Amino acid sequence: MREKQLDPRLEAAAEMFPRVHVGADIGADHGYLTHALLTRGIADRMWVTDISAPSLEKARRLMAQSGLSGRVCFGAGDGFLPVGEPVEAAAILGMGGVTIRNILTEQAHLLRGCALVLSANSGITSLRRTLMELGYRIEQERMTEAGGHFYPVLLARYGEGTGYTEKELALGPVLLKKPFDDVYRRYLQKKALDWAAERGPAGEEKRQWIREELDDA
Numbered sequence: 001m002r003e004k005q006l007d008p009r010l011e012a013a014a015e016m017f018p019r020v021h022v023g024a025d026i027g028a029d030h031g032y033l034t035h036a037l038l039t040r041g042i043a044d045r046m047w048v049t050d051i052s053a054p055s056l057e058k059a060r061r062l063m064a065q066s067g068l069s070g071r072v073c074f075g076a077g078d079g080f081l082p083v084g085e086p087v088e089a090a091a092i093l094g095m096g097g098v099t100i101r102n103i104l105t106e107q108a109h110l111l112r113g114c115a116l117v118l119s120a121n122s123g124i125t126s127l128r129r130t131l132m133e134l135g136y137r138i139e140q141e142r143m144t145e146a147g148g149h150f151y152p153v154l155l156a157r158y159g160e161g162t163g164y165t166e167k168e169l170a171l172g173p174v175l176l177k178k179p180f181d182d183v184y185r186r187y188l189q190k191k192a193l194d195w196a197a198e199r200g201p202a203g204e205e206k207r208q209w210i211r212e213e214l215d216d217a
């Protein structure tokens, strides 16, 4: 079966995913990312997990139809709990930021320093903070857009921890490096609207971040 055309968010994740022998797709649902990683030769083998057995079944069907089942281990359960061996990199995409943070903090002992490719539907500032607290450094970031919503996608590596400013945690330490692409510029314009009515010194500080970036872009 030919590779399914990935949406911009999944395409960014596939492009960022490091070349690995064994990787993991946590909360894989349909399994499109794993399908792309295996067919493109980015991963030799993958662990595909989902907390929902019916979701996992979709991924299982896709791999069977594509002749890829022999390169995949499936596991139903929370986060990394079903993953039966150390993996070099894991993707966790398409969940709320709180869910991803809970997996990373409650299962930190199971990460074993693997690289992380992440995209949260919400709560990106807190997710970046959690990565920093766990000793991860954000190496790549890309802003993607689908259906009027913005989805940052990032690659984080363990062991090169760094301190991020509040502005970097909110807007992305790598995304803030110029030149900006059109999607990120639109994202900043949306953040300006979101923060327009935020009261007090915190709101003023956030609006100042946007002015610094857009006036200067």
Ligand SMILES: C[S@@+](CC[C@H](N)C(=O)[O-])C[C@H]1O[C@@H](n2cnc3c(N)ncnc32)[C@H](O)[C@@H]1O
Binding pocket: 010, 026, 027, 028, 029, 030, 049, 050, 051, 052, 055, 077, 078, 079, 092, 093, 094, 095, 099, 103
């Ligand atoms: C919206 S889908 C995203 C699918 C795919 N990762 C993507 O980004 O296109 C979210 C999936 O995460 C699964 N999920 C939610 N919480 C989870 C958890 N704690 N552990 C594993 N999977 C989880 C859901 O069952 C669902 O299949």
